[in-house]
Amino acid sequence: MYAVLGNIEFDLISYFDGLEQRSGSDFAEHGRIGGKPVLQFVGDKLDEIRIDLVLHAAYCQPDEELQKLQAARLQHQALAFVLGNGDYKGRFVIAELQSTGRQTDRSGSLLAVEAQLSLREYGGDAPPKPKPALAKAAASLPAGKLKLPAGLERFKADIAGLAKTVAQVKSVVGKVKTVINTARELRQLAGRDPAAALEKLPGLLKEVQALAPGLQVSGEQMAKFEQYSKLAGDAVRVGQSLQQAKLNMTAMGRLLAGTQAGQVLDKLAACEEINGRSEVALRELAEPLAGLAAKAAVRRILR
Incomplete structure (x- = not known):
């Protein structure tokens, strides 16, 4: 994950194509008789960020991704913008969304889209700085007194664990998608050359059988975070x-x-129903998984 907005x-690999950030300051100009005007600092301008995206059917559903962005814009809410390294940029609103379709299929469905997302800082007071006296007092404490409480140490560990679990789930989901695509390719091959498809079938079967344990472990890891209300x-x-x-695989x-040789096409055709159920499961998983990734990025897992 390169960044998360809400x-x-x-x-970075599949969507992100560039980020442009603009910051500035406002100055009032005061004229002087017989001399050049002088400037007086008034305040900083709101930051603006433009994100360039490339959405392609090879790795996502362009229509669905655009609808997701449009829905977020229509909520008119300030959203936390955080880079993948945990760098919190602040709260931003989606000021504008532009999209250009570059490729469609025969029915008009989008296959490739270029989109530009314009964000504008929501504003608000900056977090208060620590008082000098408090900072000085803390600096004079022995190192042992500066350790985080046990609860906060666990909080840091759980944050890292959530991010790791989300990454693990994404990895196993990618493998499920690969299996689905491979099964469909073999089905097409079986229609032309059943013997060649039968020869490749053990490789597919090995991938399918290896997925169930991975899905089980990912589910068990995810269950650990059900204790947090958020x-x-x-x-x-x-x-x-x-x-x-897991049941589908x-x-x-x-x-x-x-x-057997005479069963290849029929069995691969029967797999299509299973693949359909798997795709439904993956679609239902996408939104809550993105929500968990966002909460991990902004450190929001406390009860």
């Missing part, structure tokens, strides 16, 4: 989708095991 993630809803939804994907493995 609960919207921007991936995460429980999303964590439960992700866990349910992972469980459904297990069913596909049983279906393909022991396939």
Whole structure:
């Protein structure tokens, strides 16, 4: 994840194409008789950020991603903007969304879109700076007195654990998508050359059988975050989708095991129904998973 705006993630490889940030200051100009005018600092301008995105059907659903951005704009709310390294940039509103379709299919569905997202800082008071006396007093304390309380130490560990679990889930989801695509490619091959498809089938079966344990572990890791009230809803939804994907992959493995020469096309065709259920599970998982990634980025996992 390169950055997150609210609960919207921007991936450096698949979506993100550039970021432009503009900052400035306001100065009042005072005229002087017989001399040049002088400037007086008034205040800083609101920061503005423009994000360039490239959405392609090869790695996402361009229509759905645009609708997600449009829905966020129409909420007219300030959203936290955080880079993937945890650098909090502040709260921003979506001031403008522009999109240009570059490629469509025969039915008019978008295949490739270039989009520009204009963000404007929401404003507000900066967080108060520590008082000099307090900072001086803290500096004089022994190192042992400066340790974080046990609860905060656990909080830091849980933040790292959530980010790691989200990354783990994304990885296993990517593998499920690969299996779905491979099964469909083999089905097309089986229609032309059943023998060639049968030869490649063991490789697909191996990938399918390896997925179930990974989905199980990811679900167990995600369940640990159901104890936090701010995460429980999303964590439960992700866990349910992972469980459904696991059941689907297990069913596909049983279906393909022991396939004979004359069964290749029929069994791969039967896999399509399983693939459809898996895609539904992955779509239902996407939104809560993005929400968890956003909360990890802005450190919002406390009860």
